[in-house]
Amino acid sequence: MKILRGTPVTALVLLVLVGAVSFLAAREFLAMRVPDVVVPAPGYETHLLSEWEPSLKGTPADTPVYIQAGSEPGGTVLVMGGTHPNEPSSSLTAVLFLERARVNRGRLVVIPFANIMGFSHNDPQEASPQRLHFTLADGSVRTFKYGSRATNPIHAWPAPDVYIHPQSGQELSGKEKSNLNRAHPGTPDGDLTSRLAYGLRQLIVKEKIDLAFDLHEASPEYPVVNAMVAHERSMELAAMVVMELEGAGIPMRLEPSPKNLRGLTHREWGDFTETMPILLETANPSQGRLRGRTDEDLVLTGRDKCYTKAAALGRLFVPYDGSQSIELRVARHTATVKTFLDMLGLFDEAKEVDVEGIPTYEELLGQGYGAFLTPLPLKDASPGSQG
Amino acid sequence: MTPIYRGIVALVLFLMLRCMFREKDFWKQVTGALVLIPLVLRLLLLK
Amino acid sequence: MDWFWPEGFYTLVMVGVFVLGAFALKLPIAVAMSLAAVSGAVVAGDGIPLRHLVEGTFGYLDTILIIASAMIFMKTVERIGLLEAVAARMIRRFRSFPLLLSLGILLLIMVPGMITGSSTAAVLTTGALVAPVLIRLGVPVLKTAAAIAMGAIYGMIAPPINLPAMIIGGGIDMPYVGFALPLLLCTLPLAVVTALLLVYPDLRRFKGDEVALEEQLREMERTPLTPRLFLPILVLVVLLGGETFLPGVWPALGMPLDFLLAALSAFLTGRRWNLLETATSAVEDTLPVMGILMGVGMFIQVMTLIGVRGFVVVSALALPAWLLYVGIATSLPLFGAVSAFGAASVLGVPFVLALLGKNEIIVASALSLIAGLGDLMPPTALAGIFAAQVVGEENYFRVLKHCVIPAVLTAAWGIAIILGASFVAGVLY
Numbered sequence: 001m002k003i004l005r006g007t008p009v010t011a012l013v014l015l016v017l018v019g020a021v022s023f024l025a026a027r028e029f030l031a032m033r034v035p036d037v038v039v040p041a042p043g044y045e046t047h048l049l050s051e052w053e054p055s056l057k058g059t060p061a062d063t064p065v066y067i068q069a070g071s072e073p074g075g076t077v078l079v080m081g082g083t084h085p086n087e088p089s090s091s092l093t094a095v096l097f098l099e100r101a102r103v104n105r106g107r108l109v110v111i112p113f114a115n116i117m118g119f120s121h122n123d124p125q126e127a128s129p130q131r132l133h134f135t136l137a138d139g140s141v142r143t144f145k146y147g148s149r150a151t152n153p154i155h156a157w158p159a160p161d162v163y164i165h166p167q168s169g170q171e172l173s174g175k176e177k178s179n180l181n182r183a184h185p186g187t188p189d190g191d192l193t194s195r196l197a198y199g200l201r202q203l204i205v206k207e208k209i210d211l212a213f214d215l216h217e218a219s220p221e222y223p224v225v226n227a228m229v230a231h232e233r234s235m236e237l238a239a240m241v242v243m244e245l246e247g248a249g250i251p252m253r254l255e256p257s258p259k260n261l262r263g264l265t266h267r268e269w270g271d272f273t274e275t276m277p278i279l280l281e282t283a284n285p286s287q288g289r290l291r292g293r294t295d296e297d298l299v300l301t302g303r304d305k306c307y308t309k310a311a312a313l314g315r316l317f318v319p320y321d322g323s324q325s326i327e328l329r330v331a332r333h334t335a336t337v338k339t340f341l342d343m344l345g346l347f348d349e350a351k352e353v354d355v356e357g358i359p360t361y362e363e364l365l366g367q368g369y370g371a372f373l374t375p376l377p378l379k380d381a382s383p384g385s386q387g
Numbered sequence: 388m389t390p391i392y393r394g395i396v397a398l399v400l401f402l403m404l405r406c407m408f409r410e411k412d413f414w415k416q417v418t419g420a421l422v423l424i425p426l427v428l429r430l431l432l433l434k
Numbered sequence: 435m436d437w438f439w440p441e442g443f444y445t446l447v448m449v450g451v452f453v454l455g456a457f458a459l460k461l462p463i464a465v466a467m468s469l470a471a472v473s474g475a476v477v478a479g480d481g482i483p484l485r486h487l488v489e490g491t492f493g494y495l496d497t498i499l500i501i502a503s504a505m506i507f508m509k510t511v512e513r514i515g516l517l518e519a520v521a522a523r524m525i526r527r528f529r530s531f532p533l534l535l536s537l538g539i540l541l542l543i544m545v546p547g548m549i550t551g552s553s554t555a556a557v558l559t560t561g562a563l564v565a566p567v568l569i570r571l572g573v574p575v576l577k578t579a580a581a582i583a584m585g586a587i588y589g590m591i592a593p594p595i596n597l598p599a600m601i602i603g604g605g606i607d608m609p610y611v612g613f614a615l616p617l618l619l620c621t622l623p624l625a626v627v628t629a630l631l632l633v634y635p636d637l638r639r640f641k642g643d644e645v646a647l648e649e650q651l652r653e654m655e656r657t658p659l660t661p662r663l664f665l666p667i668l669v670l671v672v673l674l675g676g677e678t679f680l681p682g683v684w685p686a687l688g689m690p691l692d693f694l695l696a697a698l699s700a701f702l703t704g705r706r707w708n709l710l711e712t713a714t715s716a717v718e719d720t721l722p723v724m725g726i727l728m729g730v731g732m733f734i735q736v737m738t739l740i741g742v743r744g745f746v747v748v749s750a751l752a753l754p755a756w757l758l759y760v761g762i763a764t765s766l767p768l769f770g771a772v773s774a775f776g777a778a779s780v781l782g783v784p785f786v787l788a789l790l791g792k793n794e795i796i797v798a799s800a801l802s803l804i805a806g807l808g809d810l811m812p813p814t815a816l817a818g819i820f821a822a823q824v825v826g827e828e829n830y831f832r833v834l835k836h837c838v839i840p841a842v843l844t845a846a847w848g849i850a851i852i853l854g855a856s857f858v859a860g861v862l863y
Contacts, residue, residue: 006414006415006416010416011410018423018427022433026433029434154433
């Protein structure tokens with residue numbers, strides 16, 4: 001191309017263009033800051049995590065905590081989703097427990113959006129969709145955000161070159177500093193992600209949580225998938241649950257929490273609190289490195305030709321028959337958590353927790369996720385329902 | 388540290404603008420414009 | 435055909451538009467990359483996905499700041515006369531020991547890369563420092579640049595900081611522990627070979643005109659090399675070194691701030707130079723590279739969006755076992771065209787998973803070495819572009835030609851280490 005002359009005028013024209021592009025893109029980025037609306041079932045009290053760790057008050061890390069106590073005393077169970085906001089079955093499962101649960105005995109604590117600072121943006125170069133849409137039984141539509149594995153960089157910038165886990169000195173790539181599941185057990189004076197982890201630890205200690213779930217998803221090519229990772233203290237109960245699940249036709253790998261990989265819930269919650277931590281993984285093709293076209297359909301159906309080929313090549317750690325739907329992934333999490341709740345009383349009678357109203361594995365697969373969501377009250381009817 | 392890094396972004400952005408207005412080659416100006424977009428958005432903490 | 439359609443077609447469109455724009459229309463590479471990204475999205479039915487295009491550029495925002503600030507630092511030490519003064523001193527001291535000088539210079543080039551994990555940092559600091567030495571002592575300009583580029587890449591891969599290895603490790607939940615020896619094994623032999631190949635022969639043969647050389651040296655020593663003049667380099671060494679060797683104690687300022695503070699300390703050397711003009715010319719010189727990174731960011735985001743990324747990755751994994759190693763040796767550096775870090779993440783992680791069962795630390799180290807070659811691959815070719823710039827060569831492809839032999843040796847060495855991973859692990863641990 002001939003050398004076109006550049007002048008201050010062309011520079012000015014380009015600047016106007018830069019302004020316009022930045023404005024339009026910024027509108028889409030800012031749309032991610034609008035929080036998802038949830039409808040807690042009757043009986044839930046709404047709190048913020050800063051009630052357990054005051055330094056979080058007024059910060060973007062202060063995430064909602066919902067607590068429902070049954071009429072009978074029993075144990076206390078935490079169901080936490082959204083540690084990694086790009087692993088949607090985790091927060092969607094927690095939302096299901098939030099919107100459906102009726103607690104008869106014991107207490108249920110639900111945190112649907114654990115790292116709420118990861119729900120406000122998407123990772124560069126991952127081409128993630130911004131929102132997932134679910135059609136409810138009454139025909140209305142509800143949306144949930146698909147976020148990033150990491151805390152939004154506007155709250156944690158710049159990332160260091162190397163992240164050093166404060167308690168162990170373990171070195172990881174610098175971007176892991178914004179990864180909530182490398183920040184546990186957290187510090188009261190660290191950055192927001194570390195303080196968030198510290199707040200979660202305070203909640204577990206002060207609320208005397210007996211059993212704590214951290215829900216996740218992993219890429220299908222990753223060895224720990226369709227799996228449960230248990231701390232030594234949780235191992236006996238976990239083994240009982242895995243046998244029960246196998247009997248129900250839900251195969252589940254059981255992995256012991258590695259002692260030398262630090263900063264993860266299944267290690268640090270076990271070592272720094274009295275709780276029994278359990279981390280669950282389902283297989284999510286939309287976060288995998290082998291995936292093809294990346295869009296909402298991939299997140300919801302898990303249908304992907306690249307994964308189909310990779311499965312034929314024997315590269316995956318899950319049975320993959322061409323799809324891995326969000327219903328299947330939420331159903332696996334839900335059935336596993338529910339089985340734990342059912343067995344907790346057998347394990348220790350005083351800690352029994354009795355929860356009703358949670359759809360079964362088959363119901364979720366048959367009717368879909370949207371069928372079990374509560375329609376929004378009119379004033380909340382989703383404003384930004386376009387993707 | 389974030390305010391300092393916003394300052395560094397502002398500095399680079401200013402230098403980039405200076406280059407763009409002195410540049411005689413239109414396509415190099417376009418290249419500069421491409422770099423400006425993320426700088427502007429991060430400076431304002433919009434992304 | 436099912437596998438090829440439509441992603442294979444999209445790949446051809448994106449690559450085709452890039453080649454057309456960059457080579458036929460002679461557009462800047464940054465613009466050609468952006469056009470290729472937009473074409474891919476349009477052909478795949480996504481229109482012009484503004485959010486995706488802009489979001490993609492953010493993958494390199496931190497890299498841009500490092501590049502700009504490193505170049506400001508380099509221009510500053512050049513303007514205050516430090517570069518030439520140091521070069522003159524090195525020539526006087528070491529010119530009668532060509533072997534020692536060759537090996538020492540390569541190690542010197544590596545050091546900033548070792549402590550920052552960035553090849554750009556290496557090229558623009560000690561690379562710029564040694565370039566005039568080598569050139570004055572008879573090493574051809576292009577070979578000098580090639581040696582600097584290769585040394586910078588080995589520095590980026592050598593311990594203690596190796597970001598591609600950390601990225602690969604992060605993808606399989608492997609902590610960055612126990613990598614020091616394997617990474618030294620990956621890099622040091624290659625650095626020695628490169629020194630002997632590119633630098634030593636010309637240094638040994640050098641029989642320059644003594645009078646002319648002396649005159650040049652005098653000219654270079656216009657600015658006396660006082661300890662005070664050394665301040666910017668000293669500040670940089672302290673800042674970068676403190677962060678690496680006193681982790682947790684030393685404040686994590688980050689490379690951009692380290693470089694800028696070191697550049698500012700030049701005010702205390704007593705030399706006069708124009709800060710604003712120096713900084714502006716630094717940004718002007720780095721503008722094409724920063725633009726390329728923006729184009730590449732858009733390109734990858736669209737590749738991911740329309741399925742081309744998965745198509746490329748799974749095609750590489752689909753290679754038969756004996757071809758897998760050829761695939762590693764070629765696809766990792768090729769994908770490095772978009773950046774060595776991108777290659778480590780997108781391809782390095784699947785490859786280490788495909789090689790599970792061998793010692794993962796050794797395999798990840800070797801893969802990071804091969805991924806490092808990505809910094810030689812056009813259009814980004816960070817190491818090649820900046821190495822060409824420090825020797826004043828306009829066309830960086832001419833530099834890359836001299837990197838071919840060491841690069842092939844590097845890939846072969848990486849593959850050999852993977853093949854012999856169990857043996858290597860037995861010897862090292």
